Amino acid sequence: MRMGMVVPTLGRRPELLSECLGSLARQAPADQEIVIVTTRDAVDRVSRHGHPVIPQQGKGIAAAITTGWRHLGDRVDALGWLGDDDRLPDSSLPTALAHLAAHPRCSMVYGRSRYIDYDGTTLSEHRPGSVAQWLLRLGHNLMTQPGSVYRRSAVEEIGGLDHSVPLAFDVDFHRRLIRHRPARYVPALLGDIRFHADSLTVRHQRQSITECDLCLGRQMPAFLRYSRSLWSPGAQLAARATARFTRHSCG
Template sequence: MTHRRPRVRLVVPTTGGRLTYLEQCLASIGRQDEPAEVVIVGPAAPSPALRELVRSHPCRYAAESGRGLSNAVNQGWTDADTEYLGWLGDDDLLTEGSLSAAVGELERTPSAAMVYGKVGVIDSSGNDLYTMRPGRLAPWLLPYGVNFVWQPGSLYRRAAVRQVGMLDPSLRYTMDFDLHLRLREYGRLRYLPRPLACYRSHPDTLTATNPEPYGERRRVMRRHLGPVAGALQACWWPAAKGAGRALGALQVRTGRT
């Protein structure tokens, strides 16, 4: 039996403190029909339980050489020679067949820098809450701070990431938003209208612990806005922020299972 060389590398950063979630995350990757190289980036001195979990799955463990999520993902991506790159939080999941669907879309669309899809939101116990459906207009809303391109449901073309640069280590909360804006300037952001991942909503997520949800996002926006939109940001930003909240609330209401 011949084994196909993986075309995808997935990085899973972890602090080693959520082993039950991490086990479920790795199991969801293992069930994919598209093989993936998996690199877990975690503490330099992993606990015995974390070591045992890594041994029980076909993945590689790398001791983190920097601090922060961006550094961990960059570290896992640096030596990749796969065609496609992605990352998952240790509390997130892939849906069945999502990697083959995402890879297939990137194969069919050479001009696409990345593919993104629907993302199911689950609670801490794994129960379905609702589904976020970004739609094809999501890339056009990105520069104005309306961010519906969810990172767990995204897969990137490695050549595009190499061209625009990897994650910005100075960003703690919006590194994916910044990357998606840079990729938008390089190529197409291709929408796949099917669930590609599940995002676990619980009190310890980066989103939940962000004390100033719009501060870092606006700093990233200023990097990518044109001179006119940038100069007038104070005028249109309140309306854009309100529209984003309204659209998000609508997605939650209509996306409930």
């Protein structure tokens, strides 16, 4: 399968962007096409990396990713994105693409992830398991995005990303994908998530939580949404227990 990877960036963290792109370069033997998407005023700043750079259409990360995916078009079979402060462990893409190819009914593949600090030191490892997609249906997100890959046909069938939720668009996207077709969990390390004060979800944590709750709630069947106050406490306990069980502290 041919992979289309978008790297959205503002070009303000050149050292992290170089690390991000370096991690993609080490994904052999994955067949991939990489495109960097940035704002018009940052095109010159990020053009030295040797990959196509295109200005995004619209505002926000979701718009940048959509711009890149449209540029890739039907030249690729699978889609993904990687923030300029995140990275992929070696063999992440070959592993994920092999599982996507082996399970043609699934819409996406996700796996384990590591949380790292600004300097790249591992803080914890997250192992969501197959149960994560079922908890997502009940409004609790344990699925992380870096390292996940998406079948292009499934992305097109659900209409792509929702730009109206600038911080929780990935959660909304995963929720709609698994409603459309099942996801596939890979018990392998697929992504490194950099946790630092300048990341969007850290700087706007309250808004991110509000958006996540809105996205997850609006996609529930009516009988679950209206009875949420009755079963939500039990689901929250299950989600917290699962999160504690699946996260391995390295500190």
